[in-house]
Amino acid sequence: MQETIFSFSAERNDGTKINLSQYKGNVILVVNTASKCSFTPQYKGLQALYEKYRDKGFMVLGFPCDQFAHQEPGSDAEIAQFCEVNYGVTFPLMKKIEVNGSGAHPLFVWLRSKAHGVIGDSIKWNFTKFLVSRDGQTVKRFAPTVEPEKLEADIEAFLAK
Numbered sequence: 352m353q354e355t356i357f358s359f360s361a362e363r364n365d366g367t368k369i370n371l372s373q374y375k376g377n378v379i380l381v382v383n384t385a386s387k388c389s390f391t392p393q394y395k396g397l398q399a400l401y402e403k404y405r406d407k408g409f410m411v412l413g414f415p416c417d418q419f420a421h422q423e424p425g426s427d428a429e430i431a432q433f434c435e436v437n438y439g440v441t442f443p444l445m446k447k448i449e450v451n452g453s454g455a456h457p458l459f460v461w462l463r464s465k466a467h468g469v470i471g472d473s474i475k476w477n478f479t480k481f482l483v484s485r486d487g488q489t490v491k492r493f494a495p496t497v498e499p500e501k502l503e504a505d506i507e508a509f510l511a512k
Contacts, residue, residue, distance in 0.1 A: 355487030356381075359458040361414070362446040364427040369443075371458070376485055377410045378509040380502070381462060383450045384413045385422035385477035386433050393478050394438035396499030400506065401442040407510050408485065411442035414459070416450050419477050423447060450474045466492035484509050 356379060357372040371379075382397060394413075401411040415430050417423040425433065427446050434440035448456040450463075451473050462481045463472040465488075478495040482505055491505060 354461065356458070356461070356483045356490075357487045359461065361412075361448075361456070361458060364415075364431045364444045364446055366427075366446070374410050375487070377408045378404075378485055378506060379483045379487075380409070380411045380506070381458070381481045381483065382411065382413055383416040383448075383459070383474060383477055383479055384434075384444075385416060385419065386425060386430055387422040388419070388477045390476075390478040390495050392438075393499055394434055394440055398438055398440050398442065400499050400502065404506055404510065409506060409510060413440070413442060413444045414450070414456070415444065415447040416477060417447060418449055418451060422477055450479075462490060462492075465490035468492060468494070482506065482509060485512060 357375050360368055360370045362368050385391060397411050415423045423430065430447065431444055434444060450456065450459040463474065466481060468475060476495045480493040480497065480502065482491045482502065493502060
């Protein structure tokens, strides 16, 4: 059987383990996030996308990461509170993870193998985005500089399939 995003599990920031198979049939946007990054205001745009498309089968999953210039120093509880208070985030946030190197979360190893960046498969910075199709196999990668609003056409195309 071919591996898909639904083959993976993760831990929510409250410690609850989830299988991504619970999102089968949804288009999923996976983002490595950080609270002290110049791109942190993108949380607002990510939340807006989630609100606009969630009833059509769209999910945003945030994965806080502290691998880039120590821009996510807080605990999982502090991160969740920051995101809720400052950006009204209601989409699922996971436990802080690594996205590169030997300690990289298996989901990000898979995502990087499915959609390479401009210079190889490593993630270069916070707010790299991976859009995954409903079948869990097609992955499109977006650089941190791509604002969430710029993903709407791709999200709509993936939702239409």
